[in-house]
Amino acid sequence: MHVIRMFRRGLRLQWVAALGFALAIPALGATAASKQQATQTTLNVGTRDLNGRTQATLSMTVIGADGQPATGAIAVSDHGKPLAGFALDAEGRLTATIDLAPGDHSLSAMYVGDQTHLTSSSEVAPVRAIAGTTPDFSVSVSPATISLKQGQSGSATVSVSPINAASLTGPMFVTISCSGLPDQSACTFTPENLEIPIGATAAINSSLVIATQATSLVKAEPVLKSGSRPVAWAVLLPGALVLGGFAFGARRRRFLGRLVLLALIGFVATLGTTACSPLYYYYNHGPPNNLPTPAGSYTITVAAQSSNGVTATTHKTTFALTVTQ
DSSP states (O other): OHHHHHHHHHHHHHHHHHHHHHHHHHHHHHHHHTTSBOEEEEEEEEEEEETTEEEEEEEEEEEETTSOBOOSEEEEEETTEEEEEEEOOTTSEEEEEEEEOSEEEEEEEEEOOOSSBOOEEOOOEEEEEOOOSSOEEEEEEESSEEEEETTOEEEEEEEEEEESGGGOSSOEEEEEEEEOOOTTEEEEEESSEEEEOTTOOSOEEEEEEEEEOOOOOOOOOOOOOTTOOHHHHHHHHHHHHHHHHHHHTTTOHHHHHHHHHHHHHHHHHHHHHHHTOHHHHHHHHOOOOOOOOOOEEEEEEEEEEEEOSSOEEEEEEEEEEEEEO
16 A cells, blocks of 8 residues: 555656646747847838939838847838848948839838847838839839848849830830849849830849858869879979089089079079969969858849930849848
């Protein structure tokens, strides 16, 4: 009976321990989630007329619950559609300008968050852009924020929307390019040149691919040319000089000593300058390991330019690129 009572008591203790562990799991999850604090995002919009187009100046701020600024990427949308993306500065602030197509707009900013901050959105800012009659276009990119690890590639869609294309006298050709990329990264567009037909109303898209680079762990070995014997030359050349010196030194020993000294100085100087040459090092030791794309948040500018042979029209948008290790 004593053994049975001990068994029952041990069984109750196990149930109590299991219940306590089950209750502790949500608490542990809440502790992990509490590492990310809430944020507050604000957006202020100012507009001005610029050559018949409305240009908006955006001022954005993201502050954490502790009153400290947040860093990372922020996306601006128009009626819920991605319009542009930016990287916040170290103070959690950003001021940028964008061109707005004619009509009514509803702008909002959304902070995408990071390891220590939660996402948040600003209040909606209604804006009305003036309407003109000149043929033109607007450009946007979706998604407005891209996050990649070093060595990964990502894609987005660049949209060129025609404005007053019915007033065109011929097709409008638009060339797309990007700038502001971090080191060891590249972007490509497919296609790079877009055509806006007369009377077009639908947006024309181009696929954007951005590639980053990781650290290379494999070192390339140099390829020696056939018949090349660097070690043999290193032995034969000094040996030939020594043997020639012995043969010639019987009659003109003093003159030979000076000549050999001068040749030795020139030989050593030649070897030193050659070995220190970057080209020599590349040919004989191979290229160095690839450097990775630096981690951080970047604002990448996408420019769309069209020219009629006399004047060029350029409109820009941006997206935020975050590179992590």
